[in-house]
Amino acid sequence: MLYEKGIEAMAELLRVENLCKNQILDHVSFTMESGEMVAVMGPSGSGKSTLLYNVAGMDCPSEGKVWLKGQEIAGLSEDEKADLRLNRMGFVFQQMNMMSNLNILDNILLPAVQLNKIMKRNRKSKAELTNEALKLMEKLSIPNLADRSITQVSGGQLQRACICRSMMNRPEILFADEPTGALNKSAAAGVMEEFVKLNREGTTILLVTHDSKVASRCNRILYLLDGSICGELKLDRMEDGMERKREEKVNRWLMDMGW
Numbered sequence: 001m002l003y004e005k006g007i008e009a010m011a012e013l014l015r016v017e018n019l020c021k022n023q024i025l026d027h028v029s030f031t032m033e034s035g036e037m038v039a040v041m042g043p044s045g046s047g048k049s050t051l052l053y054n055v056a057g058m059d060c061p062s063e064g065k066v067w068l069k070g071q072e073i074a075g076l077s078e079d080e081k082a083d084l085r086l087n088r089m090g091f092v093f094q095q096m097n098m099m100s101n102l103n104i105l106d107n108i109l110l111p112a113v114q115l116n117k118i119m120k121r122n123r124k125s126k127a128e129l130t131n132e133a134l135k136l137m138e139k140l141s142i143p144n145l146a147d148r149s150i151t152q153v154s155g156g157q158l159q160r161a162c163i164c165r166s167m168m169n170r171p172e173i174l175f176a177d178e179p180t181g182a183l184n185k186s187a188a189a190g191v192m193e194e195f196v197k198l199n200r201e202g203t204t205i206l207l208v209t210h211d212s213k214v215a216s217r218c219n220r221i222l223y224l225l226d227g228s229i230c231g232e233l234k235l236d237r238m239e240d241g242m243e244r245k246r247e248e249k250v251n252r253w254l255m256d257m258g259w
């Protein structure tokens with residue numbers, strides 16, 4: 001996780017300053033360093049999804065600024081923003097937004113194929129992309145599902161496929177809104193395990209969750225209430241076997257927050 005990445009881990013990747021969105025977000029500020037995995041928690045309607053979409057440039061804030069690696073997102077042209085979303089950011093959602101007319105492999109390939117079309121240089125062949133997608137599928141423990149339709153896999157498998165899709169363009173940061181929200185307990189634990197793995201390998205992750213078990217796998221938790229960050233919990237470096245202890249700590253903190 002964070003501290004295993006050396007010098008790069010100290011670099012600021014994301015800066016959010018005084019973000020407002022209509023009456024929903026009220027001057028939200030925070031930063032993330034490269035290699036962090038941060039959870040946003042808070043009651044339903046507190047603005048978590050709105051925060052994620054405004055930080056990720058999928059929605060326009062009414063006030064405030066967001067920088068990715070020192071580059072202000074609002075200053076970018078529409079084309080540059082599209083490139084940013086396609087090339088440097090990955091997204092995973094609770095409603096998985098898979099295309100029903102494509103099989104699992106083609107769904108995973110979709111963003112990479114799109115990116116390839118607009119790339120002027122360093123284009124990859126379909127065979128190269130397919131090879132990368134199959135490797136990712138193996139890593140995410142769904143090696144044999146390439147030809148299945150999206151109705152022929154379980155919820156947990158489909159969410160793993162969504163994570164593969166989000167990782168195809170090797171994003172600098174992965175945004176996830178309730179990625180385990182539609183899954184049962186064991187599927188949620190399995191999917192969260194994959195996020196932890198990706199984070200350990202260097203992907204920075206900002207995720208929204210209602211699940212304290214999921215949040216306790218992160219290295220920091222922000223608590224959003226009525227559109228403002230009203231609490232922050234930093235967790236120690238995660239040792240294997242410490243999950244229960246971390247979860248207890250998170251649950252105590254959430255009770256203090258009025259969860």
Ligand SMILES: Nc1ncnc2c1ncn2[C@@H]1O[C@H](COP(=O)(O)OP(=O)(O)OP(=O)(O)O)[C@@H](O)[C@H]1O
Pocket residue numbers: 024042043044045046047048049050051
């Ligand atoms: N497009 C929109 N236009 C107007 N109001 C919106 C819009 N999207 C969300 N809201 C409102 O903004 C508030 C925050 O919504 P948001 O979806 O960000 O909450 P949330 O914390 O993600 O909730 P949940 O945990 O239920 O997903 C809610 O009161 C919601 O009704």
Ligand SMILES: [Mg+2]
Pocket residue numbers: 048049050177
């Ligand atoms: Mg939400």
